[in-house]
Amino acid sequence: MAGSDLAELAKRRGFFFGSNGAYGGTAGFYTFGPQGAALKRNVEDAWRDRFTLKEGNREIEAPTVMPEAVFEASGHLEGFDDMLVACGECGASHRADHLVEDATDVEDAEALPGEEVEALIADHDIACPACGAPLSGEPVEDFNLMFATDIGPGDSQPGYLRPETAQGIFVEFPRLKEYARGSLPFGITQIGPAYRNEISPRGGLLRLREFTQAELEQFIDPETDEPPLDRVADVAVRLYPATAQAADDGDYLDTTIGEAVDEGVIGSPWVGYYLGVAQEWYERVGVDLDRFRFRQHLAGERAHYAADCWDAESEVDGDWIEIAGFAYRGDYDLSKHDEYGDDAFTVFKRYDEPKTVERATVDPDMSVLGPEFGGDAGAVAAALETLAARDPDAFADETVTVEVDGEPREVDADVADFSVEEVTENGEHITPHVVEPSFGVGRTVQTLLAHAYETDEVDGEERTFLSLRPEIAPTDAAVFPLVTNDERLTDLADRVAADLRAAGLAVSYDDSGSIGRRYRRQDEVGTPFCVTIDRDGVEGDGPETVTVRERDTAAQVRVPVDELADELAALRSGDEFAALRDRYGAVATDVETN
RNA sequence: GCGCCGUUGGUCCAGUGGUAGGACAGUGGCUUCCCAAGCCACUAGCCCGGGUUCGAUUCCCGGACGGCGCACCA
Structure with missing residues (x-):
């Protein structure tokens, strides 16, 4: 498939196109047209279903503009x-x-x-x-590469458009952990725009200045939390490890998630788990797995936060493009925000059994230290505390010496009030680690269109169609009266379209031009099923019926109007058209596809 | 950011120093029982700015946007 053909179809049929054309266009910005917006939304819904709902995670929506301090902490001001x-x-x-x-x-x-x-x-x-x-x-x-802006008028504070949705999750961690009732593991997702002021935007949807990410931040206790790896252990994956990329004859490693994790090819079981989940999801939404692989990042290309990182890549027009990244970010992000921010970016980890420990403490008499050391009194007290924890024996003598600003300071042991106490510790504060599956929504849409773009012949005429999965196709079904000079047909078609819409289906109605032309229009936007109202359906003794045509094969089944909405909804949810045919019987046509 | 090439109805193209033509698509008719049929009519375009010129869509310069290469790319 030539990419220009797809770009032409995308423009002509309303999937996507460069923004602001009336003003000369703006590089790096694309508008999704009616078809594209519906397709993209369906991809997002499918992602939400799998990575938020099915995983028991929670979704948030954070602002796209964030103050400078956030990016000082995150490393984006420097590293970006x-x-x-x-x-x-x-x-x-x-x-x-x-x-x-x-x-x-x-x-x-x-x-x-x-x-x-x-x-x-x-x-x-x-x-x-x-x-x-x-x-x-x-x-x-x-x-x-961050877009700068001003927050507020006058002497406003500098802000930036977020370069990844992740930061909106990280900065709210102290509150989000409360909603998770303080216990790990838990996951927070966000779907939304991110911004990077790319030097040279290229390749349609592939490198944009504003783009949509779908990200999951999975917060885990690195010592105890393990993913439910057995759920995806048998998923067969094609891996492209760093070692293979470095070798001249580097080959793919065809294996399973379970084996790759066991053998250490995938370093983190959590990353392995999400690679498996992701591949199943990609297959569900229609990525061609023959044009799909997981590639490990080389040491030199890892982000400033990533410990180990794999990309999901798809082949589009002969090029491999990154469509998702799976990073083990360790405690990088939360530690940095803990350091820079005001709140605690930790969770309290309760021990199985409370521990009784001896702890050396001091309780300095500040009414003595104050007059003696003046402004340094606080620092002296702090130094005493540090010393007590490090070297309790130092308090055995009558006086104890600590160093403040390079100056030795002598304090009476009585004044320090050293003691060893037995304390009960119920747990400790730990900084969770983060596993981050991060998906590019636009790139996924681009991949789905490229992989769905097909041509064949119908009755000897070449046609172009998008073999999009029913779940993500922009339109669920199109409704046609076969001809418009028979009110029985147009009336029923109106009624059928209204019924289907009432049932929650995205329906396109078309009575313009020949029936073949109308089928082609829907083929080009990937509508999986066309419902045609013909005379056979309104005549005779039985219930009213319509024909349902499957996009990819042009095969038809005659279905009672009363059953139609339920049957189409089932098809959208993944039922096979063949099952429908078995239930109602195929309509004999002389249409040939090949 | 650099280099090369390009930009003409919605889409894809042709063409010209005197403001343009086709194909497909679309709209309205005629036609009407299953896969881009036919006939009639209609809608709709020279990327932007400056220069040269009596006159620029055409030539020159600059810009924007796009493609390719380089560079960059969490």
Whole structure:
């Protein structure tokens, strides 16, 4: 399938197109048309069903604009910032920090100000790797991939559009853990837009500046929580491990989730579990598994937070594109927010049995320390506490010495009031680890369209159709009166369409043009079933009937009107058309597909 | 960001220094019993800005957008 054919169909039929065309267009922004928006919503609903409802997780909806402090904590302000230097000779752009690190013994050039990096480039006569021209004097420019904005008027505080929906979950963890009644594991999902000011948006829906993510943050106790791996142990997967990518003849590893986790190919059982869940979900919504794989991130491409990471990739137009990432983020995010934020990003883990421990404590007499040490009294008291925990024997003598700001301070042991107490500990505060399946919704939509795009022949005429799964097709069914010059047919068609809509189905009604033309229109937008009202259905003694045509085969079944809504709903839920045919019998037609 | 190429009805294309034509799609008729049929009519377009010119959709410059390559890509 040529990608341009799909792009043309997507534009013509209302799946998606570049935004703001009347104003010249805006690179990196796409609008989903009526078909695309319905398709995307169905994908999101299917994702919600699997990753929120079926897993017993909870979904939230956080703001897309967040204050700067959040991204200082998350690392996005620094880690998302690329220093680029362009060669004045050949125009090639390079990562300035990487050039400096390669040519000098500077290790973390990214942390340096741009002017210093410029100076280092000049001092070391660093040349353009592409053409050899000197880069000295070329400006080093910052590209932070986050969209900046101002929150409020005047001396407003800086804010950013979130670069991933995950941060909206992490920052609310202290409250979210309350809703989970403080116990692990629990999962929070969010479906919504994220923003990255890409230097060069490309490839239609594949690299956008605003895009939709569906993310699950699974919070776990790394010591005790285990995924229900047996549910997906037998799922057969095609893995592309880092070792295979590095090898010249690297082959796929066709295995099962259970084996891959047992053998350590997939490092985390939690990641393994979600790879299995994800693959089953991808199959359900219509990804062609022959054009699907899980690829492990190479060490160098992992995000600043990721310990181990696998991508789900699909093949579209011969290229492999990332459609989801599965990262074991450890305690990176919650630790950082715990450090930077005001609240505690921990949960209290209750021991099986309360522990009785001896704890060395001090209770310094501040009425003595205050007059003696003035403003340093608090620091002295803190130093005493630290010392008590580390070295209780230091309190054996009459006086005890602690160091504050490099100065030794002597305190009477009586004043420190050292004691060893037996205390009962019921548990401890731990920072949960995070497992993050993160899905690109737009890329999934793109994959589904590419994998559903098919051509064949009907009665010798070539046709294009989208073989979308009934669950995610934008329209559930189309309703046609076979001809419009018979009121019995148009009346019944109106009634059938209204009944189906009342039953919650997305129905398209079409009485324009020949019946074949109307079938083709629906084929092109992937409508799985067409309901046609013909004369045979309104004449005779029996109940009123209609024909139901299956998109992919053009086969037809005659179904009583009273049963229609239930039968179509069952088909949408996954029932086979063949079962319907067995129940009601096929309609003999002379239509040939091949 | 750099380089090359491109941008003409909804879509896909042709064409011109004197403002444009086709195909498909669409709409309204005629026709009407199952797969893009036929006939009639209609709707609808030169990406934006500047320059050259009496006159620019056409030539030149710049921009936007798109494709490909490079770079970048949590």
